[in-house]
Amino acid sequence: MISLSKPAKYVFIGKITLRSQLAYVVDFLIRSVFLLLILYIFMQLWQTTFAGEGTATINGYTFKQMMWYLVFTESMVLATPSLSTRIEEEVKSGDVAFKLIRPVSFIAFHYAEYMSEVAIRYVINLILGSAIGLLLVGPLPVGIGLAWLPVMALGGFTVNFMLGMLVALSAFWVEETRGLEFVYNKILFTIGGMLMPLELFPESLQRIGHWLPFQTVVYFPARTAVGMHLGEISHALAIQWLWVILIGAMVWLLYRKGVRKLNVNGG
Amino acid sequence: MLMADDKLHKGHAGISEHDQPGKLKRLLRFTAASWRLNLAGAMEFRFSFLLTVGSMIVNNIVWIIFWGMYFKRFPVLNGWTLQDVMMMWAAASGGFGIMSVFFGNATRLANLIATGQLDVYLAQPKPVLLNVLISRMSVSAIGDLLFAIFIFVGFGDVSPVGIVKFTAALLISGMIFIFFCVIAGCLSFWLGNTDGLSFQLFNALLVFATYPTAIFKGFGRLVLFTVIPAGFISSMPVSFIRELDLPFLYGALGMTALLCAGGILLFYRGLRRYTSGNMMGLRR
Numbered sequence: 329m330i331s332l333s334k335p336a337k338y339v340f341i342g343k344i345t346l347r348s349q350l351a352y353v354v355d356f357l358i359r360s361v362f363l364l365l366i367l368y369i370f371m372q373l374w375q376t377t378f379a380g381e382g383t384a385t386i387n388g389y390t391f392k393q394m395m396w397y398l399v400f401t402e403s404m405v406l407a408t409p410s411l412s413t414r415i416e417e418e419v420k421s422g423d424v425a426f427k428l429i430r431p432v433s434f435i436a437f438h439y440a441e442y443m444s445e446v447a448i449r450y451v452i453n454l455i456l457g458s459a460i461g462l463l464l465v466g467p468l469p470v471g472i473g474l475a476w477l478p479v480m481a482l483g484g485f486t487v488n489f490m491l492g493m494l495v496a497l498s499a500f501w502v503e504e505t506r507g508l509e510f511v512y513n514k515i516l517f518t519i520g521g522m523l524m525p526l527e528l529f530p531e532s533l534q535r536i537g538h539w540l541p542f543q544t545v546v547y548f549p550a551r552t553a554v555g556m557h558l559g560e561i562s563h564a565l566a567i568q569w570l571w572v573i574l575i576g577a578m579v580w581l582l583y584r585k586g587v588r589k590l591n592v593n594g595g
Numbered sequence: 596m597l598m599a600d601d602k603l604h605k606g607h608a609g610i611s612e613h614d615q616p617g618k619l620k621r622l623l624r625f626t627a628a629s630w631r632l633n634l635a636g637a638m639e640f641r642f643s644f645l646l647t648v649g650s651m652i653v654n655n656i657v658w659i660i661f662w663g664m665y666f667k668r669f670p671v672l673n674g675w676t677l678q679d680v681m682m683m684w685a686a687a688s689g690g691f692g693i694m695s696v697f698f699g700n701a702t703r704l705a706n707l708i709a710t711g712q713l714d715v716y717l718a719q720p721k722p723v724l725l726n727v728l729i730s731r732m733s734v735s736a737i738g739d740l741l742f743a744i745f746i747f748v749g750f751g752d753v754s755p756v757g758i759v760k761f762t763a764a765l766l767i768s769g770m771i772f773i774f775f776c777v778i779a780g781c782l783s784f785w786l787g788n789t790d791g792l793s794f795q796l797f798n799a800l801l802v803f804a805t806y807p808t809a810i811f812k813g814f815g816r817l818v819l820f821t822v823i824p825a826g827f828i829s830s831m832p833v834s835f836i837r838e839l840d841l842p843f844l845y846g847a848l849g850m851t852a853l854l855c856a857g858g859i860l861l862f863y864r865g866l867r868r869y870t871s872g873n874m875m876g877l878r879r
Binding site: 362372376381514523524530 | 642643646647649650653654656660664665667668669671672673795798799802803806809810811812815
């Protein structure tokens, strides 16, 4: 990998992306109506479920925690841009040739761009989601977990980037990668715990979920924020970064293999 | 393209309509020909077609998994069972599929109006609204339609009565989708470019139609049976397919008729206010 030595340039790439994203804040806010809609529906669903169960907690989650869990997962998922669309376009249009000859690492460039884009979208979603959460169910009891949310979210987005990159890099071999990304996102919805905490899954599925990297993307950060024990947090962080290293290595290998195979027409 | 009725036309070179098929028959032939051409266009890129249809089925399966896990943990949701939720998904995705496959421009109406793209339809000797609606087919929605059928076969009552009921539910659901979107799109005639607003309205209908009506109470429930009539779609499994609730059926039929009449009326009223741009358009 080339030119990873000067982190300053990646900070600048991040800053530029941040600025261009700030120009679209209003547009992004309008699209956030969906967040409101989905949180309202899930509130109704869990309210009915809790009433049906007649208990204060379901698998350790109170109604309030369940709702805030969804605020955190939905805010994260709705903040993620599509890496496949970006890289597929670059490959198809030939723009990738310009990216490859720059004195910056291709992967690190995309990471800097992705993270700064995600940062602004996530903050907006969190503000909006929290406003909705406060309005619908009231404040979340503030615990130590909430302080760990930024760290967990950083790791979660990094794993998400790495997994997304694995899918997106297949554009070096095949033409259509968006279908694959679509399937990946759906995995995140279910086994990744976006729609429902892993604790509510059937026993066997829970066990499978704990052995896969998908839980580290949204389940870990959301679970941390709504109240994970301090001991669990360090364990979760270790698992998260182990996956970052593992999938990161896979991305690196795939990139090295792919870039040799790539044929660019036009540009 | 050679049409089946070309031979018939050869003998009547003049403008006389004597011995020509009736007006309705000609409209039906025109509609069928449009659908056939749309499908042929979509099938041109075979791999892309299969991928798009497949990913839409995967998308829907995710919800089936979610509800499957939910009902494994909580067997009944306010009187609704897993089977009811499955049939609700069949009714909603089937209705959405009918709209997007056969009347694919329904969700793009606001954009067509705002950008002056109706010109090309106005110049053709065919009913404008019908012509606009049928001239696009969403490939991915074929997956939704197929999904609805799979779900019905897997979870529904596949007896003659069951099939008739399910078909009726799909038709009502489809009509609600089409004419709700037409009305939402027509806002562009009066309010300028309402692309975003119209899409959000359609999205609200779609999202609400895929959650059990039983979870909504009070004001939310009222909205679902009036302003955003998703309740008439999502209640189908419980109030029509499982057991026939006559007041519900009358309500659903009434709402469908209202949306249908309202949509057509609004479109042609709005068309009088329509101003085109200088965009050049061409259709074969």
